[in-house]
Amino acid sequence: MQLISLQDLSVSYGGNTVLSNVTFGISPGEIVTIVGPNGSGKSTLLRSVIGAQMPSKGTVNRSPDLRIGYVPQKLHIDPTLPMTVRRFLSLPDRVSNAQATSALEQAGAGQLSNRQMADLSGGQFQRVLLARALLCQPQLLILDEATQGLDQPGSAAFYQKIETLRQTLGCAILMVSHELHVVMAASDRVICLNGHICCEGEPEHVASAPEYRALFGSGTQGALALYRHEHNHSHDHSCGHDHGKDETGGQHSHPAHEAHR
Template structure:
């Protein structure tokens, strides 16, 4: 069953079209990773799925009463504010100790309840944000570059936890990432976005080009990346690119 269906989604800001004609379905239990260069509309796509943005054209259909959990790219908390992890999970709506403990365990952060938020490492902080997103027992878990700033082992461990969460609660996962070297193994489908869907398919197809594998194998943060799409898989979208054309992506 489709949890979310985008049909010809178009989003325009101040006369600039950010997304054009995007059609995409998110099915129950699948992990979908969205990749693309800066300014390609990845965050706009997520905000449209959540319902925070109204489409300029096309439609977004969600299954009735869809429960969505969201893990942001960043969340700033005043480091001088005395705030434990347990108290953070009850803002703004109080949750029971039992539910908070369950969510922390699911996120791989079961020993952090009494810790101060300001004293957490980057990886621990993201797991607490994941726990917060899991409080509602989501049918769809959305992550917007949730591992930005983590080192490669930290990112890999976080995505392994996401796969474990999917197995345990059966939720679908929609995530934006530039780290294909760690998300490939966990993704059922990869969607390449550049204002429109230029390519989508199984990870092994998207990763088929040697240049692509070489790029995401090194993953130097901030480097200008050249990667190649080998359009040897079927999809319903017109890429608008020649086969094997290189695209530049700044991480």
């Protein structure tokens, strides 16, 4: 059973169509990445999945009592406002010390509870936002450009944490990012969006699809080939042509990950 399924979803603002006839679903434990140029409707799609944006037409079906955790692209907190990480986690709804401690430890931020939010580095701030999203023990974790502003090692470490959470919590993950080679290598399935779904499938197949290369260029395929990602389960592909297994057995080297070993 899918956690979320979208059927022929379209969204328009003031007569301007932002998304058109988008259909896809997310299964438990799956990591799905949405890529696309600026203005392609990525954030609108996430808002539709969450329920913050009503579709102009089409449907969004969620499994009953689905728990969704959300890590926003950015969150501004007044730097002059005294607020500890622990206090931040209890806004707007108070959580117990045990809940806060567990979420921070899961996010790799267990030592930050008494720190001031204004004093956190970019990477620490994102870990705290991740902890906040984990408070509900989500079945679906949604990340909207969650590593924006982080350097490459910081981004790689963050995505490693996401993979660990998928394994330990069993949650599905839906994420948007411009860091194509990193997020695609960390994904089970990639959706290339430009107002509609241009192509969809396993990362190595999307990277070689004409629709993807027309948007991002052929260089990204070479970058993806440097990564290693184990694929021991199958997905449907819809990149406009049939794909068999790649010659390497679906494995791609992960230098960014190996740098943190």
